[in-house]
Amino acid sequence: MSRLGPDFLPRAIATIALYPEPRSAMLPILHLVQEQNGFLTEEGMAHVAELLGLSQAEVYGTATFYDMFFTHPVGNYLVSVCTNIACLLNGGYELLEHAEQSLGVKAGGTTPDGQFTVEEVECIGLCGNAPCLTVNWRFFGDVTNEGFDSLVGDLTAGRLAETVPPHGTLCRVRRTVGLEAAAAVESTSVPELESGERS
Amino acid sequence: MADAPETSTDTVSITVDGKVIAAQPGEMIIAAAERNGVYIPRFCYHPRMRPVGMCRMCLVQVKGPRGFALSPACYVAVAEGQEVVTDSPEVKKAQDGVLEFLLVNHPLDCPVCDKGGECPLQDQTLTFGPGETRFVEEKRHWAKPINLSDLVLLDRERCIQCDRCTRFADEVAGDPLIEFVGRGASIEVNTFPDLPFSSYFSGNTVQICPVGALTATPYRFKARPWDLEQVESTCTSCAVGCRVAVQSSGAKLTRYLGVDADPVNHGWLCDRGRFDFEAVNSDERVTAPLVRKGDELIEASWGEALAAAAKGLADVTKLHGKGSVAVIGGARLPNEDAFAWAKLAKVVLGTDHVDCQLGDGLPAAAVLGLPRATIDDACRAPVVILLGPDLKEELPVLYLRLRAAAVDGKTKIVELTPHSTGLTRYAAASLGYRPGEVALLARALVEGGGGEDADVAGVSAAAIAAARELISAGNAVVVLGRPSLAEYGSSVAEAAGVLARLPGARFLPALRRANVHGALDMGLAPGVLPGRVALADGRDWFGREWGALPAEPGLDTLGILTTAADGRLQALILLGADPANDFPDRQLARRAIAGAGFVVAVDTFLTDSSRHADVVLPAATYAERAGTTTNLEGRVSRLGQKVTPPGVAWPDWMIASELAVRLGGDLGFDSLESIWAEIERLAPSHAGLTTATLSARASRDGVVTPLPAAPTEATADTDDEAAGADATGEAPVNRPALLSFAAPERAGDVPALDSYSLRLVTGHKLYDSATSVRRSPSLAGLVAKGKLRVNPYDLDRLGLTTGGRIRLQAPRATMVLEVVADAGVPRGSASLPFNLPSEPAADLIDGSLAVNDVRIETT
Numbered sequence A: 001m002s003r004l005g006p007d008f009l010p011r012a013i014a015t016i017a018l019y020p021e022p023r024s025a026m027l028p029i030l031h032l033v034q035e036q037n038g039f040l041t042e043e044g045m046a047h048v049a050e051l052l053g054l055s056q057a058e059v060y061g062t063a064t065f066y067d068m069f070f071t072h073p074v075g076n077y078l079v080s081v082c083t084n085i086a087c088l089l090n091g092g093y094e095l096l097e098h099a100e101q102s103l104g105v106k107a108g109g110t111t112p113d114g115q116f117t118v119e120e121v122e123c124i125g126l127c128g129n130a131p132c133l134t135v136n137w138r139f140f141g142d143v144t145n146e147g148f149d150s151l152v153g154d155l156t157a158g159r160l161a162e163t164v165p166p167h168g169t170l171c172r173v174r175r176t177v178g179l180e181a182a183a184a185v186e187s188t189s190v191p192e193l194e195s196g197e198r199s
Numbered sequence B: 001m002a003d004a005p006e007t008s009t010d011t012v013s014i015t016v017d018g019k020v021i022a023a024q025p026g027e028m029i030i031a032a033a034e035r036n037g038v039y040i041p042r043f044c045y046h047p048r049m050r051p052v053g054m055c056r057m058c059l060v061q062v063k064g065p066r067g068f069a070l071s072p073a074c075y076v077a078v079a080e081g082q083e084v085v086t087d088s089p090e091v092k093k094a095q096d097g098v099l100e101f102l103l104v105n106h107p108l109d110c111p112v113c114d115k116g117g118e119c120p121l122q123d124q125t126l127t128f129g130p131g132e133t134r135f136v137e138e139k140r141h142w143a144k145p146i147n148l149s150d151l152v153l154l155d156r157e158r159c160i161q162c163d164r165c166t167r168f169a170d171e172v173a174g175d176p177l178i179e180f181v182g183r184g185a186s187i188e189v190n191t192f193p194d195l196p197f198s199s200y201f202s203g204n205t206v207q208i209c210p211v212g213a214l215t216a217t218p219y220r221f222k223a224r225p226w227d228l229e230q231v232e233s234t235c236t237s238c239a240v241g242c243r244v245a246v247q248s249s250g251a252k253l254t255r256y257l258g259v260d261a262d263p264v265n266h267g268w269l270c271d272r273g274r275f276d277f278e279a280v281n282s283d284e285r286v287t288a289p290l291v292r293k294g295d296e297l298i299e300a301s302w303g304e305a306l307a308a309a310a311k312g313l314a315d316v317t318k319l320h321g322k323g324s325v326a327v328i329g330g331a332r333l334p335n336e337d338a339f340a341w342a343k344l345a346k347v348v349l350g351t352d353h354v355d356c357q358l359g360d361g362l363p364a365a366a367v368l369g370l371p372r373a374t375i376d377d378a379c380r381a382p383v384v385i386l387l388g389p390d391l392k393e394e395l396p397v398l399y400l401r402l403r404a405a406a407v408d409g410k411t412k413i414v415e416l417t418p419h420s421t422g423l424t425r426y427a428a429a430s431l432g433y434r435p436g437e438v439a440l441l442a443r444a445l446v447e448g449g450g451g452e453d454a455d456v457a458g459v460s461a462a463a464i465a466a467a468r469e470l471i472s473a474g475n476a477v478v479v480l481g482r483p484s485l486a487e488y489g490s491s492v493a494e495a496a497g498v499l500a501r502l503p504g505a506r507f508l509p510a511l512r513r514a515n516v517h518g519a520l521d522m523g524l525a526p527g528v529l530p531g532r533v534a535l536a537d538g539r540d541w542f543g544r545e546w547g548a549l550p551a552e553p554g555l556d557t558l559g560i561l562t563t564a565a566d567g568r569l570q571a572l573i574l575l576g577a578d579p580a581n582d583f584p585d586r587q588l589a590r591r592a593i594a595g596a597g598f599v600v601a602v603d604t605f606l607t608d609s610s611r612h613a614d615v616v617l618p619a620a621t622y623a624e625r626a627g628t629t630t631n632l633e634g635r636v637s638r639l640g641q642k643v644t645p646p647g648v649a650w651p652d653w654m655i656a657s658e659l660a661v662r663l664g665g666d667l668g669f670d671s672l673e674s675i676w677a678e679i680e681r682l683a684p685s686h687a688g689l690t691t692a693t694l695s696a697r698a699s700r701d702g703v704v705t706p707l708p709a710a711p712t713e714a715t716a717d718t719d720d721e722a723a724g725a726d727a728t729g730e731a732p733v734n735r736p737a738l739l740s741f742a743a744p745e746r747a748g749d750v751p752a753l754d755s756y757s758l759r760l761v762t763g764h765k766l767y768d769s770a771t772s773v774r775r776s777p778s779l780a781g782l783v784a785k786g787k788l789r790v791n792p793y794d795l796d797r798l799g800l801t802t803g804g805r806i807r808l809q810a811p812r813a814t815m816v817l818e819v820v821a822d823a824g825v826p827r828g829s830a831s832l833p834f835n836l837p838s839e840p841a842a843d844l845i846d847g848s849l850a851v852n853d854v855r856i857e858t859t
């Protein structure tokens, strides 16, 4: 499914209603597309353009500006290894090299089974636990080579499903405050919003 | 679009490099300095767009509370007492730095760059740059070039990210199809994947790109700028009359650039106007006279061809009388040529069956006889009433101007249209009326009434009330043309007559053909004489110099073609006209050409009409000859000659003169100047507009006729030479009054629509089978396929699906084509482009009907 589906469209509409200008809602809605599809599909971006009354190029321009948006498919697990100064001094490059070797892909690449994408990133704010990385934007600090391998094992076996959501999920706790009120003002057709945890 | 700030009597004084200058409140330092002779270098700043402060090339020192600080001159507005320094060592250092930085990633492939030689980056590096770089690393590399569209290519390495092209696309054209993609060192201008920059205005981005990043396919690698010669001219691809620089290399036209004429085009051109010079260069031009021998057209000398044409016309006249000859066309001709042909037709041939419009226009009196507005007037009017075609398709730069005025809140648009147009999304109100019923709608708008909730012409009472509210401010400008070619033009004329009663209403005619307004001014219409005068009113005035004029007003093109098809009109002169393609009843046109015994075509190409002629006379066209042209405002501006006509083609006025001699007349013209002198002397609307006035520097942007001070009213004429009256001792003849428009009678109701039928709506597309598009290779590929647009409600009702193929039946033809749902088409209507090569609505129309109905069914 590439356009926003029934789980996501009402949330998009409610989010747009929060802002005086629809286009202000572009980033949150793009995250919804990425959460639904794992990356920003062309149809998904086109849908966002339609919802906001913008051209597709405008949405594309914004989406490509930000490193957390992907306009091409990525693996189920996006492994982002930090090589910025603190991590560099603590073996960030060695960790990246190890990740590349053990997964068999270069930074930027995705394993043939579509499970893992490795990328090199700037400081992710976990310098105190360098070297570090994120998987689908969830932190893992003080990562040794062995630690990395067992992390990969755990992810593959599904043992970390609680901690690491599918790629694209910013946050599993849904905002509810404000959305309903805004939606009630703007539209009566917005279905009930999810609240609380979403699996 | 940022207009130049309104001129104001209050000025702000600022100091630039120690000199006190007067600036306009609100303007940016860069503009104030430039007007006062201080040029601040720039890349991203463009006077016709909003500032962005993107490139930092314009850094100057501006004094603030903490002393002088570097600020972008394009982004800081002037303020009273402001002190600005543009030439200090600090500024120089900043300029050095910015240029060194911009050149870090620039490939410096100037020898193979189209911009080399006219490149702001080259020039400003020379003038303001460091001359050295510290960058020794490898530069970026991109695949080059990429296609942003069929017409525009991008070499991303050369881009300096000035945001001009992207701002233009969004702000000016309203087609935000290109954007900055990516970030930092990997930023590039690009489109959404597989969604090309297909804007009608894309060529402007090439012109304003300050480097060679954007190139246009028709020009890429064709010439070096220093090999080009140029002359300023006016685009005649439509009636907006944008000012252009026509450039040639050797004997071929190479490129057009927009020239910034403040009252007209603000420097912009549409892509059709910019690139259709390829048609002028075409190998398929008619280069020699052709005379029919049996089934074939054989090349002949001018002498033979003119003799053949004259003999044919004289024979017909002798046998059937003067009213047996008709002239169709003339909108392609410059003013002087139109005047010469009007004189030839109405005096030498003695016929008033003359019409420069092809059934796709309005009665001459509706164009000439209503109070006229300029484009600027429209952009400043409290409200603009659009009663005409889709301006984006037919008069593109007028669309840009009105769009900008609406977006900037300078005017409000109320649109009366039978299908949504390019301006619909910017309109304050868009009233979708049922074809043929626009006069009813106009009445409801002007007179109100009609009951609380009675629909009029398919428009709800509430929508009409809202629109009435909008126009209640008065002083509306009505943009008047043909909303659809499948309904009678007379219904639009009737609506115009009604709207003319609005207090302070003025009209901007929206007829699109090249110089159609000039041709009407010059008398190429039935019942009128040159200078916007009715035949009856001008008979004495013109008669003194010209001799006898036709006794009665003649037929318009519909009348001419109908009569010729019946065999009651024996000779046709086609003056650059192709009725077999362009007349909204093609079948009738074809029968007429076949029915007329003798046909003379003056043309640049063999068309579906001219190839059936008995004599074809090759004409010189745009950029091959000088003259003047008149745009839809009545603005007369000069055409420039840049190349020589192919073969032995002549300007049209020469053809008229030579033909006149062979018909036993003498037009008395030996040059364009001699024609203009007669126009100025005789044509009341052009009185006072001398060649000297027209060539004056102040007239660069053209001159709107009639001149305000000109004695255009019926005043006693004291000018001896004007009427030659005194010499003969006769009573002086008054210069006739200008034509005025008498609102036509209320026409009968259009027939009711049966529930199986849809009422046809049609108009031109910018790229269609017009000769200039078909003969321009770069444009020919852009022509779309015809699709029928129908309201989703009707589609449902008829059990059809959008995107499906349908069979469309009309009395004239049956065609199979795709149907798409379009809520912009009112219920009960079906919209199909007029003149596309495939499935043209032109094949369906019966010109004798007030409206044309069609039926559709699944195939």
Ligand code: SF4
Binding pocket: B158, B159, B160, B161, B162, B163, B164, B165, B166, B189, B205, B208, B209, B210, B211, B213, B214
């Ligand atoms: S392509 Fe040209 S106009 Fe567009 S941003 Fe780059 S340099 Fe500027």
Ligand code: SF4
Binding pocket: B235, B236, B237, B238, B239, B240, B241, B242, B265, B268, B269, B270, B271, B272, B273, B274, B395, B396, B397, B398
């Ligand atoms: S709008 Fe008309 S006059 Fe202007 S460039 Fe286009 S075709 Fe030429």
Ligand code: FES
Binding pocket: A082, A083, A084, A085, A086, A087, A088, A122, A123, A124, A125, A126, A127, A130, A132
């Ligand atoms: S440097 Fe790696 S997290 Fe800050």
Ligand code: FES
Binding pocket: B041, B042, B043, B044, B045, B052, B053, B054, B055, B056, B057, B058, B059, B072, B073, B074, B075
């Ligand atoms: S011209 Fe001022 S920042 Fe570009």
